[in-house]
Amino acid sequence: xxxxxxxxxxxxxxxVVAMMLISATGHAQSWNxxxxxxxxxxxxxxxxxxxxxLQETMKTLVPEFVAxxxxxxxxxxxxxxxxxxxxxADMLSRRGYYDAVMLHGFQMGQMLAANAIEPLDSFMKDKxxxxxxxxxxxxxxxxxxxxxxxxxxxxxxxxxxxxxVYWARQDLxxxxxxxxxxxxKYGYELAPAKTFKEFLDIGEFFTRKxxxxxxxxxxxxxxxxxxxEGITGGATLVSVWENLMKNFGGGLFDAKGAPAFDTPENxxxxxxxxxxxxxxxxxxxxxxxxxxxxxxxxxxxxxAIAYSDFVLGVDKPGGSPLAGKxxxxxxxxxxxxxxxxxxxxxxxxxxxxxxSKQKAATFLFMQWMIxxxxxTKLINAGKGGVPIRTSSFAMPVLGxxxxxxxxxxxxxxxxxxxxxxxxxxxxxxxxxxxIVQQVGQGKLSPAEGAKQGQAKMTAICKACLL
Amino acid sequence: xxxxxxRAGQPTGGGADRLAIVPAGLPSGRRWSDSAFYPYAxxxxxxxxxxxxxxxxxxxxxxxxxxxxxxxxxxxxxxxDNFAKVLANDRFWNSLxxxxxxxxxxxxxxxxxxxxxxxxxxxxxxxxxxxxxxxxIPSMMAPIVVGLLWKIMLxxxxxxxxxxxxxxxxxxDGTSVFASSDHxxxxxxxxxxxxxxxxxxxxxxxxxxxxxxxPYRAAAVDGANGFQTFFHLTLPLMTPLxxxxxxLRFIDAFKIFDSIFILTAGGPGVSTESPSVLAYKMTFxxxxxxxxxxxxxxxxxxxxVLCSVFYHLARKRLNxx
Numbered sequence: 001x002x003x004x005x006x007x008x009x010x011x012x013x014x015x016v017v018a019m020m021l022i023s024a025t026g027h028a029q030s031w032n033x034x035x036x037x038x039x040x041x042x043x044x045x046x047x048x049x050x051x052x053x054l055q056e057t058m059k060t061l062v063p064e065f066v067a068x069x070x071x072x073x074x075x076x077x078x079x080x081x082x083x084x085x086x087x088x089a090d091m092l093s094r095r096g097y098y099d100a101v102m103l104h105g106f107q108m109g110q111m112l113a114a115n116a117i118e119p120l121d122s123f124m125k126d127k128x129x130x131x132x133x134x135x136x137x138x139x140x141x142x143x144x145x146x147x148x149x150x151x152x153x154x155x156x157x158x159x160x161x162x163x164x165v166y167w168a169r170q171d172l173x174x175x176x177x178x179x180x181x182x183x184x185k186y187g188y189e190l191a192p193a194k195t196f197k198e199f200l201d202i203g204e205f206f207t208r209k210x211x212x213x214x215x216x217x218x219x220x221x222x223x224x225x226x227x228x229e230g231i232t233g234g235a236t237l238v239s240v241w242e243n244l245m246k247n248f249g250g251g252l253f254d255a256k257g258a259p260a261f262d263t264p265e266n267x268x269x270x271x272x273x274x275x276x277x278x279x280x281x282x283x284x285x286x287x288x289x290x291x292x293x294x295x296x297x298x299x300x301x302x303x304a305i306a307y308s309d310f311v312l313g314v315d316k317p318g319g320s321p322l323a324g325k326x327x328x329x330x331x332x333x334x335x336x337x338x339x340x341x342x343x344x345x346x347x348x349x350x351x352x353x354x355x356s357k358q359k360a361a362t363f364l365f366m367q368w369m370i371x372x373x374x375x376t377k378l379i380n381a382g383k384g385g386v387p388i389r390t391s392s393f394a395m396p397v398l399g400x401x402x403x404x405x406x407x408x409x410x411x412x413x414x415x416x417x418x419x420x421x422x423x424x425x426x427x428x429x430x431x432x433x434x435i436v437q438q439v440g441q442g443k444l445s446p447a448e449g450a451k452q453g454q455a456k457m458t459a460i461c462k463a464c465l466l
Numbered sequence: 467x468x469x470x471x472x473r474a475g476q477p478t479g480g481g482a483d484r485l486a487i488v489p490a491g492l493p494s495g496r497r498w499s500d501s502a503f504y505p506y507a508x509x510x511x512x513x514x515x516x517x518x519x520x521x522x523x524x525x526x527x528x529x530x531x532x533x534x535x536x537x538x539x540x541x542x543x544x545x546x547d548n549f550a551k552v553l554a555n556d557r558f559w560n561s562l563x564x565x566x567x568x569x570x571x572x573x574x575x576x577x578x579x580x581x582x583x584x585x586x587x588x589x590x591x592x593x594x595x596x597x598x599x600x601x602x603i604p605s606m607m608a609p610i611v612v613g614l615l616w617k618i619m620l621x622x623x624x625x626x627x628x629x630x631x632x633x634x635x636x637x638x639d640g641t642s643v644f645a646s647s648d649h650x651x652x653x654x655x656x657x658x659x660x661x662x663x664x665x666x667x668x669x670x671x672x673x674x675x676x677x678x679x680x681p682y683r684a685a686a687v688d689g690a691n692g693f694q695t696f697f698h699l700t701l702p703l704m705t706p707l708x709x710x711x712x713x714l715r716f717i718d719a720f721k722i723f724d725s726i727f728i729l730t731a732g733g734p735g736v737s738t739e740s741p742s743v744l745a746y747k748m749t750f751x752x753x754x755x756x757x758x759x760x761x762x763x764x765x766x767x768x769x770x771v772l773c774s775v776f777y778h779l780a781r782k783r784l785n786x787x
Contacts, residue, residue: 085750092538092753110753114537221629230645232733282633283622283642285734291621298624426752434735441645441734 031132033068033368040361041070045099047350047365048087051077052309054160057382058369064377065368071361091116096355099362102160104348105147105418106238106425109466111351112150113423118352119153123363131367138372138389140413143347147418150466156349157370161386163416164239164344165408166199167296167311168192168303170327172206175215181205192329196247196272199226199303199332203279206302225279227292227301230440232433234288235307239344240436243305244269246342247334252428252457253420257465259457261432262450270439270446272334277440285441297322305331305344308409309386315405328404330411345416387413421466428464431456524766530759537753548760558761561741564651568740569719571655572662577712579659580666585696587671598671601664609661613728616657620644620729644730647737654738657725662718666711673707674700702785709780713773720769741765 049055055077062075076098078086087101092114103111111117123129136144140161148156172178173190182190186201193199203225208214210222229236245251250265260266277284281300283291293310295301297320311328314320331343350369352362368374370388379385379395384402386409387393398406419425432453439449457464498504531548534541552558587594604612619627622642632638638646643653677700685695701708723742726732732739732747741761748758 088753089538089750110537114539116537222623222633224623231731232735233731281623281642282638282640283624283628283645285645286622286642286730288731291624295624300623424752426747427754430747430752434733437733438735441641443647443735 031127033065033131033364036129036131037069037071037361037364040358040364042072043358043361044072044074045356045358045362045365046074046076046097047100047102047362048076048078048083048090048098049102049350050083050160050348051079052160053313054309054378054382054385057378057385060381061374061377065365065374069364069368071365073365091353091355094355096353096357098353099356099358100350100352100366102348103156103351104162104346106346106422106429108147108150108155108418109421109423109425112155112421113466116354117155118354118356118359119155120148120352120363120366121153123360124154126360129360129363131371133372134367134370135372138391139370140388140390140416143345143413143416143418144388147347147349148351150421156351157366158347158349158388158418159366159369160346160348161388161413161416162346162348163308163386163409163412164243164305164331165308165311165405165412166192166303166329166331167306168202168327168329169299169301169322169325171322171325172215172302173202173327178205178215192327193303193332194329195335196244196332197335200272200275200279202303203276207279221300222281224281224301225303226276227280227287227295227304227306228276228284229287229289229292229306230277230280230284230437231286231288231291232437233429234433235344235346237429237433237436238346239305240269240273242342242344243331244273247331247337248272249334249337249339252432253422253464257420257463259454259461259464261457262454267446267450270436270449273436274439274442274446277442285437296320296326308405308412311405312384315402324401328408330408341415342417343412343415345412347416347418422461422464423466424461424464427460428457431460527759527762530756531763533756535753535755535759538755544756548756549764551757552760552764555757557736557739557744558741560736561739561744564736564738565720565722565740567651568655568658568722569716571652572658572719573712573715575655575659576663576666576715577708579663581670581708583663583667584670584674585700587667588674598668601668603664604661605665607661609724610728612657612661613725616653616660616725617729620653645734647734650730650734650738654722654726654729657729658719658722661725662715666715669711670704670707673704677703705780705784709776709784713776717769717773720765 049058059075059077062073065071066073077083083102084104084107087098087103088107088111090096090098091101091111094116103117108117136157139158143161144158147158148154173192179190182202182205185205188198190202190205193202206214206223206225208219208223210219212219212223214223229239241252245266248265248269250260250263250269252259252261254260281287281295283295287295289307289310292304292306293314296304296306296311297314299320299322311326312319315323315326317323331341333341350366352359352366356362372389372391375387375389375392376395379387379392380397384397384406387398392398393406393410422428435444435449435453435456438444439446444452530540532543532545534544534547587597591597607615617625619625620632620643622628622645623633625642628642632643638649641649644650681699681703682695685699690698720740721742722740723746726738726740726743727746730738732743745758745761748754748761
């Protein structure tokens, strides 16, 4: 090949690449929310979200988006049950009162089956709308994609990464007399539980009656080793499913999406679940995910599995007399199971209502919510939070005194997956919730519970996944 | 009525004390109030409101109950399928049992305590003017507040009464009030008694106050004692009120939702799942709207029959109406 002829196309190709790079960089530099929102200035969008401290902090930032874009945002916060009911009702009725609705991962199957969610792909391809610096590669995975991507289409981005962590009383675990007694009884050091076997041992060790000694002090009330959500409904089943069953190699569905509740793995997991209840407070069957931190903050339990965003409400100055005396870790695993570990989580996000008349403006708001800049402000404003971006973990506010807490959260988020897309998930939850509770209370044996659960699941669906 | 045909505001006979309007078509000099349509015109506004807010939704529920409804979208007519599904659902029968037990504990207690309290209040007890307004407080509370209040009192291991009384004295070994399927429903019924007994008391007290005094004076002259006066005078005279209030409370108790939803969410297991809680889950969580409409229709029909029987019995046996 003539060097001249070689050089000419090479130069041309280099020029094209350079132009593309300049163009891309230029686009990235020139794109901003203000310009992108110009066609929608004055437009009003309604967004329905769930109320927790995280969203309340987000609400304080929303005026910044309004000032930046001129898009008016009615950002409504409702409690967990209401946001589900009202949001679903609006989306399924095709009324379109809300342009965007917060959906928990478990709702996605039902809403996708009902064709009530607007896919985002066309907006993401629109250079005028899509923020080229959004950096979706920074989003925590597998939470983000397992929540929002289905059959090759994107329906949402994770913006609430609810997750569970192991939570224990550090003052008890590090007490010299307790450590010595524990080692003498169980043959290993007392430390935050890494396995469910250790979780159970620590639970047994610290379950004591009123009048007995605990960390050198006589107990005024009974004390318990393990605290867990136990109410019918709520997230009890979710925790059993994701923290126990999956860590024992089981789950609710087989690889084809058929019910698989009566497997030996699930029976083993339910057996562990029933044992955990032996060291739990008497009221556990009525504890919701809100009660768990309340009871832990009251100081009557040594260990718990709890949603991390609620934990922060207790372990802060003024949150509880025990604030600062806790320690955290990832969800314990089953040492005998060699498969991938699992941890309870509920990746959730905002989706665009199919009936919305302001989809493009809503898409801009969705991007702004997960924008790196917004997330940085959100976490700083909340003096912490639950990251949705990997880079957020580098923020100083997520370290320091709370380093153990965020390390535990990071451990859960590393494996946090959204629920599979199951249109009848609510029926399944409703059928299995009472069974799981009764197994915990000892009213059903694990094997009986598994058998009953399988029968109920099979009556609801035979191929359960969308 | 058309303006041309109306002599609005003109007295039309019988003195200036009555204001009658003569519509078109009525012979001159005849009052509108004499028209056969007059009573119907008077009840028409109430009837319209009743039809709009009650009958239309009910008819819509009946219509939904015989259709398949997928994700809120009404599909094909499916006859009795939804009814069959509900009847085959053991949760439906369980919810009826829960509601029946709840009613049988709560309403008689509220009734007896309310009546007893009303009779005590009628005795001009000390501080009555102070007690009366205080009695309104529980029934004026929003059900959600009542639920939260009793959660704070009875929550296992942190509730005020749980920690200081129930657990301290070991009354419920290894469980708590709302975590025990043996006790949760009873506790919920007692919460209802707490909330609604004062209302019953006030209603019965008002009814007792409205009774004429002359029969009591006559009874006193005849030497009737307190029991005789109560059973032969007070009870018969108050029967219409007692029947109506009792019936309303029965219906209301059957519909119990809020306190159960807050305190137990229908658990432990399904031991406190009332028809309303079940219907709520079927409708708003699972979107089985056809089935929940069928459930609502069946419960309505059952109650209609029950109340009709109750009404006829009360009218014939007790002369209550």
